[in-house]
Amino acid sequence: MDSKSDEIIKRRSKLSPAKQAILEKRLRGEHDPDTKQIVIPRRTQHSAAPLSFAQQRLWFLEQLDPSNSYYSELACVQLTGVLNVDALEQSLNEIVRRHEVLRTTFELVEEQAVQVIHPNVTVRLPVVNLLSIPEAERQAQVEQLTRQIAQKPFDLATGPLLRVILLQTSLQEHFLLFTIHHIAVDGWSVGIFFHEFSTLYAAFSKGKPFLRDATHNLLPQRGTPLPELPIQYADFAYWQNHWLQEEVIEKHLSYWKQQLGNLPVLELPIDYPRPKIQTFRGARQHLELPKELCEEIKALSHQEGVTLFMTLVAAFKTLMHYYTKQDDIVVGTDVANRNLQELENVIGFFVNQLVLRTYLGGNPTFQELLKRVREVTLAAYEHQDMPFDQLVLALKPERDLSHTPLFQSKFVLQNAPKPRLELEGLNSKIVEYLDNGTAKFDLLLNMWESKQGLSGSLEYSTDLFNASKIAKLITDYEIILRAVVAQANIKFTTIKEILATADKQRQDVKQHEFQQARRQKFKAFKSQPKPTIINLSQQELITENFLQPEGNLPLVITPKISDINFPIWADKNQEFIINKLLKYGGILFRGFAVNEKEDFEQFVSAVCPQLMPYIESSTPRTKLSEKVYTSTEFPSDQTIALHNESSYASTYPMKIWFCCIEPANQGGETPIADVRKVFQRVHSQIRERFQEKGWMLVRNYGDGFGLPWQKAFHTTDKAVMEEYCRNACIQVEWKDSNRLRTSQVRPAIAQHPKTGEMVWFNHVVFWHVSSLQTQFREKFFSELTEEDLPYNTFYGDGSPIEDSVIAEIREAYQQAMIVYPWQKGDILMLDNMLTAHGRNPYSGSRKILTAMGEPFQHHF
Numbered sequence: 001m002d003s004k005s006d007e008i009i010k011r012r013s014k015l016s017p018a019k020q021a022i023l024e025k026r027l028r029g030e031h032d033p034d035t036k037q038i039v040i041p042r043r044t045q046h047s048a049a050p051l052s053f054a055q056q057r058l059w060f061l062e063q064l065d066p067s068n069s070y071y072s073e074l075a076c077v078q079l080t081g082v083l084n085v086d087a088l089e090q091s092l093n094e095i096v097r098r099h100e101v102l103r104t105t106f107e108l109v110e111e112q113a114v115q116v117i118h119p120n121v122t123v124r125l126p127v128v129n130l131l132s133i134p135e136a137e138r139q140a141q142v143e144q145l146t147r148q149i150a151q152k153p154f155d156l157a158t159g160p161l162l163r164v165i166l167l168q169t170s171l172q173e174h175f176l177l178f179t180i181h182h183i184a185v186d187g188w189s190v191g192i193f194f195h196e197f198s199t200l201y202a203a204f205s206k207g208k209p210f211l212r213d214a215t216h217n218l219l220p221q222r223g224t225p226l227p228e229l230p231i232q233y234a235d236f237a238y239w240q241n242h243w244l245q246e247e248v249i250e251k252h253l254s255y256w257k258q259q260l261g262n263l264p265v266l267e268l269p270i271d272y273p274r275p276k277i278q279t280f281r282g283a284r285q286h287l288e289l290p291k292e293l294c295e296e297i298k299a300l301s302h303q304e305g306v307t308l309f310m311t312l313v314a315a316f317k318t319l320m321h322y323y324t325k326q327d328d329i330v331v332g333t334d335v336a337n338r339n340l341q342e343l344e345n346v347i348g349f350f351v352n353q354l355v356l357r358t359y360l361g362g363n364p365t366f367q368e369l370l371k372r373v374r375e376v377t378l379a380a381y382e383h384q385d386m387p388f389d390q391l392v393l394a395l396k397p398e399r400d401l402s403h404t405p406l407f408q409s410k411f412v413l414q415n416a417p418k419p420r421l422e423l424e425g426l427n428s429k430i431v432e433y434l435d436n437g438t439a440k441f442d443l444l445l446n447m448w449e450s451k452q453g454l455s456g457s458l459e460y461s462t463d464l465f466n467a468s469k470i471a472k473l474i475t476d477y478e479i480i481l482r483a484v485v486a487q488a489n490i491k492f493t494t495i496k497e498i499l500a501t502a503d504k505q506r507q508d509v510k511q512h513e514f515q516q517a518r519r520q521k522f523k524a525f526k527s528q529p530k531p532t533i534i535n536l537s538q539q540e541l542i543t544e545n546f547l548q549p550e551g552n553l554p555l556v557i558t559p560k561i562s563d564i565n566f567p568i569w570a571d572k573n574q575e576f577i578i579n580k581l582l583k584y585g586g587i588l589f590r591g592f593a594v595n596e597k598e599d600f601e602q603f604v605s606a607v608c609p610q611l612m613p614y615i616e617s618s619t620p621r622t623k624l625s626e627k628v629y630t631s632t633e634f635p636s637d638q639t640i641a642l643h644n645e646s647s648y649a650s651t652y653p654m655k656i657w658f659c660c661i662e663p664a665n666q667g668g669e670t671p672i673a674d675v676r677k678v679f680q681r682v683h684s685q686i687r688e689r690f691q692e693k694g695w696m697l698v699r700n701y702g703d704g705f706g707l708p709w710q711k712a713f714h715t716t717d718k719a720v721m722e723e724y725c726r727n728a729c730i731q732v733e734w735k736d737s738n739r740l741r742t743s744q745v746r747p748a749i750a751q752h753p754k755t756g757e758m759v760w761f762n763h764v765v766f767w768h769v770s771s772l773q774t775q776f777r778e779k780f781f782s783e784l785t786e787e788d789l790p791y792n793t794f795y796g797d798g799s800p801i802e803d804s805v806i807a808e809i810r811e812a813y814q815q816a817m818i819v820y821p822w823q824k825g826d827i828l829m830l831d832n833m834l835t836a837h838g839r840n841p842y843s844g845s846r847k848i849l850t851a852m853g854e855p856f857q858h859h860f
Contacts, residue, residue: 040231040239040342048114049234050241051106053387054349058183059106059113059156067153067637069843070280070438071182074150075190079174081426085166087204088176088423089125092164094200095193096123098226099347101184101233106156115234121159127166138169146177147665151437151843154181175431184233186351187414188336193347194421199225202424233348244387252386253394255379260355260395264328266320266408268442270464271597272630272847273622277401279636281845282439283662284457285467287474289481294453296485304367304488306374309333309413312454314366314373315480316411316445317358318492319473322480322499327361332407332441335384336415353388354380355406363492366484403442410441414448437665437844443473462662462845468596476502541569544580547588547820553674553835554586554818554828566592566599571606577829581655582755585674585834589827600659600849601628603827608655608853615649615714624849631658631848632839640839642673642813643766645832645852648697648746650728653852656832663822665844670828673816673836679749679760681812686805690748694796695764700788701740709740745796752833753856759833765809767793768801822848 043049051059058071096102103121106113128145130138149165161184167175178193185193203225289297301311317329337352338344358376360369388406397405421428439461447456460470476499483490483498541564545556557580559566566589570577581587594600604611604627611627622630634640646652658670679687701709713721725732725742733741750761769792794800813836830837832852 038243038340040235040340042231042235043238048107048109048116049238051113051115052233052237052240052349053244053389054352055106055115055183055237056113057389058181058349062156062183066155068280069151069153070440072150072152072154073178073180073182073185073190074146075178076146076431077176077178077421078429078431079176079423079426080428081172083172083174083426084201084205085125085127087201088166089123090204091197091200092123092125092162094204095196095347096121096162098196098229099232101348102160102162102180104161104184104234105159106183115237117232117234118159123160123162123164125164125166127168129168131168131170142167142169142175146175147437147844149177149179151665152179154179156181156183183349185347186336186349187334188338188350189347191420192345196226198420198422205424229346230342231346233346236343236346236348236350240387244385244390249386249390249394252383253391255383256355256386256391257395259357259376259379260406263330263355263357263397263406264326265400265403266330266442267324267326268320268409268464269323271466271469272464272624274402275463275633278403278461279463280438280440281462282437282459283462283467283845284459285470285474287456287458287478288450288452289454289456289478291453293478293481293485294449297454297481300485300488304370306370307377309415310370310373310377311484312413312447312481313356313377313411314358314369315477315484317360317373318366318369318480318484318495319477320409321360321492322476322496323473327359328357329360330355330357330407332356332410334410334412335381337384352384353410354384355388355391356380360492365489365491366495367488369492404440408441409443409445411445412447414446445477462847466596466661472503472506547818551818553584553672554588555580555584556588556590558589558591564592566594567602567606570603574607577607581829581831582834585676586672586828586830589829590823590825592825592827594659594825594827596661597624597628597659597849600657600661600827600851601625604628604657604851604853607829610855611851611853612651612653612855614852615646615651620711621850627853628849628851631850634839636664636668636843636846637841639841641766641810642671642817642836642838643763644675644761644836647761648744648763648767650730651855651857653832654854654856655852656830656837657851657853658826658828658830658837659849659851660822660824660826660847661849662845662847663824664842664846666842667840668842668846668848669819669821669840670848671817671819671838671840672828672830673813673818674834675759675761675816675836676757676834677816678809678812678836679758681815682760682809686808687749689795690762690764694745695748695762695801696743696745696794696796696798697763697767697791698741698743698789698794699791700735701742750833755834757834760809760812761833764793764801765806765813767791768806770803770806 061071062068100117103118104115105118107116108114130141133141145165145167149163152163154161154163161181163179165177167177169175297311298308301308304311306314313331313333317331320329320331321327333354333356334351335354337350343350356373356376358369358372360372364372392405395406399405421430439459441459442461442464444459445456446459447454449455458470458474479499479502480495483495541560543558543560545558546552547554547556577587589603592603594603613627614621614623614629620633622633624630632640644652645656699712701712709721710716713724715721715724722732724730728744730742730744733743735741746762748760748762748764750759751757752759769789819840833856
């Protein structure tokens with residue numbers, strides 16, 4: 001390919017998707033005869049302005065969940081050199097002065113949300129000095145503070161919508177953290193922000209501007225390094241609300257109605273059941289496509305007369321087709337929506353979303369697919385002025401809170417000016433791949449050109465996918481791209497064969513590695529005499545320790561070697577593990593290679609072959625395999641009180657395991673408490689009272705709170721349920737409207753069958769209505785009589801338990817409680833009769849698996 005062609009490809013790849021579409025039309029000799037010059041006027045009145053259509057959606061979502069941080073845009077810049085903090089703060093304030101949207105809050109006026117622009121807003125730049133922290137720990141502290149600022153919600157009614165913090169990690173190293181609410185910025189805006197920041201810092205650090213006096217008038221003897229903006233974001237919002245009237249909307253809507261009729265839901269194979277309500281918990285994985293592959297993709301795009309975006313999104317749709325087996329593939333994308341010159345340098349939320357629907361059936365070649373994608377993309381660009389949120393309102397798709405409307409997966413090629421922050425006298429580096437623990441879609445593949453080639457991040461819902469599935473998706477995406485650049489007319493069937501072969505090779509390698517490791521471990525065990533095996537396990541393979549010098553719960557076992565086969569070690573050392581468990585009540589296995597559900601399941605099965613199902617359910621959880629479940633699916637902002645699993649049931653587990661696949665960004669610990677100590681701390685008179693009377697659990701089903709009886713007892717047959725209750729000594733009372741009331745009396749104190757120790761073993765505090773958070777307790781008592789409460793506990797004779805007694809029991813738990821943070825790969829094994837467990841509130845994504853084993857039956 002000659003240098004002139006290379007230059008054309010290079011120049012065309014730098015155009016925005018919209019401008020590339022215009023170029024495509026002109027290359028085909030097409031033009032829009034109705035095109036006319038559009039000018040956005042400045043508002044003559046500076047009263048409250050309407051929200052843009054894009055802002056309206058974010059404002060509405062904010063009202064539904066004011067504590068969310070899903071729409072916080074995060075940036076972090078590492079600065080090395082001598083920093084002028086005053087110039088930094090002055091530069092920030094000048095940007096805020098220039099752009100009204102950064103001085104805006106959102107209020108309700110006559111039941112209508114409006115933008116309120118404040119004349120003066122001062123940004124303070126707090127400096128956090130980390131020099132007192134040991135150098136080895138500073139990076140972890142930077143990451144923790146970054147997560148905290150990213151997850152702190154904004155208040156749209158009070159503002160400000162921009163937060164900045166400066167972390168000093170050495171005399172000449174700082175980290176500058178920005179968070180801005182998405183309602184005020186988009187990706188293009190970040191580039192504008194950094195460009196202006198660079199220009200202003202250079203001027204302020206040299207002492208050139210104090211540009212303005214107290215009234216913000218330009219001082220006559222000094223000039224500003226940045227031109228005044230022709231319009232502000234509020235001018236655009238006002239214009240958009242008036243320009244996009246019925247005639248313009250209908251012009252675009254007729255196309256979208258025809259294009260998006262009977263939209264399918266993209267049914268990707270998921271690793272975990274989809275929650276009924278989307279939680280927006282997420283994570284990101286990164287990908288790098290090398291320079292040579294990037295150039296080959298560009299050459300293919302030029303050869304087929306399509307843009308780089310079209311080729312990349314066609315490959316992404318091929319990937320979706322392979323995984324879903326669906327022919328009708330719908331993917332979303334972004335357009336900058338800055339088609340007018342006066343918008344190019346304005347900070348604001350302009351970006352719009354387009355829906356790209358392509359038919360992939362009929363075993364096309366990739367060349368044929370590119371033609372289909374090109375046609376759909378160009379048509380979408382022609383109708384991009386239709387705001388996505390207005391489109392959703394007009395199409396009225398069936399609302400399903402478990403996923404986003406119209407599309408669930410999204411592909412974006414970033415064509416906005418690359419954000420670059422170049423501060424005078426400093427080396428600056430934008431910290432990429434920041435993860436704020438959220439995901440707005442099932443999948444979102446963001447890509448951009450870099451010096452290395454093509455870079456990207458795949459953001460995914462951690463409620464649906466595990467990390468290994470996402471890693472496989474990324475690998476398969478690159479395989480597709482390499483296949484199509486090698487042979488543009490490759491058929492879909494051939495692409496599928498290539499992917500299937502690659503998948504089999506991965507499985508073969510994984511199986512070979514597993515078998516090889518297993519043979520080596522068995523060989524090592526077999527080659528040693530039996531007495532040495534125990535010595536090897538305890539002294540040469542593992543280390544025993546405690547989290548705190550004075551504590552003895554939990555015992556912490558860590559491997560001394562990195563390649564220990566955890567399930568095989570556990571299988572060979574069952575007696576050692578059980579003896580330690582009976583002594584301490586809990587063991588934390590930390591540092592072993594536990595990454596997925598399968599690793600956890602293999603270990604649990606090795607320790608305890610007799611696993612048991614979750615019976616007499618009290619809280620929602622999802623069954624992941626025959627005996628592995630998610631942890632309790634309880635609202636993340638609430639505490640789960642300490643309790644022994646299923647102590648109210650006729651059959652309960654003697655052992656319970658928890659496995660941390662993904663710790664929460666903040667909180668989410670699993671507190672534990674030795675119930676031998678709880679028993680000792682509860683006053684002897686209270687113990688005697690419960691010893692004599694036992695305790696009673698009363699539950700009401702069918703009032704809209706808690707689980708329905710069908711889920712609690714795992715049957716829809718009343719006769720089956722009643723038979724179970726008779727055998728389990730549970731009293732059944734049917735009430736109006738198919739409602740059910742049950743009561744069961746259980747012992748509050750037990751003797752461990754193996755150690756003979758007395759333990760406090762009940763759910764008295766857990767089920768007592770006082771354990772509910774205030775807002776739920778108030779809701780229950782305002783809507784229900786005491787008799788109809790979803791649940792409550794009493795003495796075994798039905799008399800109420802005094803508040804002072806509940807408080808003392810709760811205090812006994814508190815004194816025995818041990819809390820420590822989860823680490824990825826941790827497995828906590830508890831003797832369920834010796835140790836109680838709970839859960840702290842958390843933010844961000846959290847994935848804890850659980851299993852129960854060695855069923856033991858109450859004797860009433």
